[in-house]
Amino acid sequence: MARSVNVAVLGIGNIGGEVARRIASGASATPSSGLELKLVAAMDRGPEQAAAAGIDPALVNPDGVGIVDRDDVDIVIETLGGAQPAADLMIRALAQGKHVVTANKEALAKNLPAILAAARDGDAAIMYEASIGGGIPLVVSLRQILTNNRVDSVRGILNGTTNYILHRMEDEGCDYATALQGAQELGYAEPDPTADVEGLDAANKIAILGTMMAGEYFHPERVDVTGISGVGLEDFADARERGGTLRLIAAAERRDDGSIALSVAPTFVPNTDLFSRVVRNFNAVEIVGDRVGPVWLHGQGAGPDPTASAILSDVAEAAIAGSGASPTMNL
Numbered sequence: 001m002a003r004s005v006n007v008a009v010l011g012i013g014n015i016g017g018e019v020a021r022r023i024a025s026g027a028s029a030t031p032s033s034g035l036e037l038k039l040v041a042a043m044d045r046g047p048e049q050a051a052a053a054g055i056d057p058a059l060v061n062p063d064g065v066g067i068v069d070r071d072d073v074d075i076v077i078e079t080l081g082g083a084q085p086a087a088d089l090m091i092r093a094l095a096q097g098k099h100v101v102t103a104n105k106e107a108l109a110k111n112l113p114a115i116l117a118a119a120r121d122g123d124a125a126i127m128y129e130a131s132i133g134g135g136i137p138l139v140v141s142l143r144q145i146l147t148n149n150r151v152d153s154v155r156g157i158l159n160g161t162t163n164y165i166l167h168r169m170e171d172e173g174c175d176y177a178t179a180l181q182g183a184q185e186l187g188y189a190e191p192d193p194t195a196d197v198e199g200l201d202a203a204n205k206i207a208i209l210g211t212m213m214a215g216e217y218f219h220p221e222r223v224d225v226t227g228i229s230g231v232g233l234e235d236f237a238d239a240r241e242r243g244g245t246l247r248l249i250a251a252a253e254r255r256d257d258g259s260i261a262l263s264v265a266p267t268f269v270p271n272t273d274l275f276s277r278v279v280r281n282f283n284a285v286e287i288v289g290d291r292v293g294p295v296w297l298h299g300q301g302a303g304p305d306p307t308a309s310a311i312l313s314d315v316a317e318a319a320i321a322g323s324g325a326s327p328t329m330n331l
């Protein structure tokens with residue numbers, strides 16, 4: 001018989017709305033997990049969001065603290081976005097022993113030590129597969145490799161918006177402003193695209209991966225960041241002449257002295273490099289372990305369906321394995 005798990009979703013916009021809808025409609029049920037998820041509450045501003053997500057408006061209210069504190073909530077899914085109140089609500093839930101699944105790299109990257117401490121204190125799982133690389137099982141792969149490898153580098157295209165812009169500039173020869181406008185029209189870029197195009201979103205993601213890799217906390221301010229707003233068609237012409245193209249690469253790389261260098265920058269990639277073949281809004285990452293060698297992952301780094309898929313996998317893992325499901329971070 002399926003085990004029933006009560007879930008609350010904080011923020012029912014693009015991602016949380018898809019997750020809430022899937023849970024409320026029973027579409028999240030998977031025979032392999034043996035779980036039956038039940039949506040018991042959702043935090044958002046009002047009934048319009050409930051209507052957009054297609055869930056019962058009676059489940060929705062803006063009182064995040066009240067929802068997190070409910071005795072009948074087993075797992076909290078955080079998809080609010082932004083550093084606060086998301087981080088404080090996650091900490092509050094974890095400290096009470098409720099597992100937390102988040103897609104929010106900003107809240108996580110900026111508050112990792114406090115979030116991990118709350119998870120330890122509450123003996124609860126903090127799961128964040130969806131926060132980096134959307135639907136790509138990247139965190140679980142890195143975690144698995146880290147169990148018996150020294151990881152020397154994690155490099156990736158971790159922001160689909162900027163990859164879409166750079167690929168269009170490369171493919172169609174259109175300038176940065178035109179490519180950005182195209183990304184906005186397709187909903188890939190926000191009306192204010194700063195966090196994506198200036199590399200801040202990728203910096204949050206590589207700070208988390210670098211922290212996993214090193215066992216030492218890296219605040220995103222420690223990432224050396226250059227965005228793509230200064231990339232012009234002449235840069236692509238230069239790259240083409242050199243036999244390659246440009247991609248926004250986020251990297252965590254071990255230096256000879258063992259320390260970790262973190263960066264996000266538009267980077268020349270030769271045509272022989274797999275990164276040169278990552279097109280449109282796709283993401284890709286290369287993990288290099290001292291035993292396993294290079295491992296590549298490629299897939300959809302954003303969007304409601306792939307991201308909800310990662311969230312619901314994390315929910316199942318936390319429900320089954322409890323606090324032991326948390327990705328290892330020996331901080």
Ligand SMILES: NC(=O)c1ccc[n+]([C@@H]2O[C@H](COP(=O)([O-])OP(=O)(O)OC[C@H]3O[C@@H](n4cnc5c(N)ncnc54)[C@H](OP(=O)(O)O)[C@@H]3O)[C@@H](O)[C@H]2O)c1
Pocket residue numbers: 010011012013014015016043044045049062079080081082084085103104105106130131134301302303304307
């Ligand atoms: N979109 C993607 O493809 C994607 C992929 C991977 C990860 N993520 C991450 O997932 C998270 C959610 O992204 P999203 O695209 O779903 O964002 P979104 O569409 O803006 O959804 C967030 C929802 O939470 C609500 N909200 C935020 N703060 C609130 C508050 N203090 N009180 C009440 N309601 C609040 C928002 O309402 P208002 O709109 O009124 O503020 C909105 O309805 C972010 O951390 C994002 O980085 C997104």
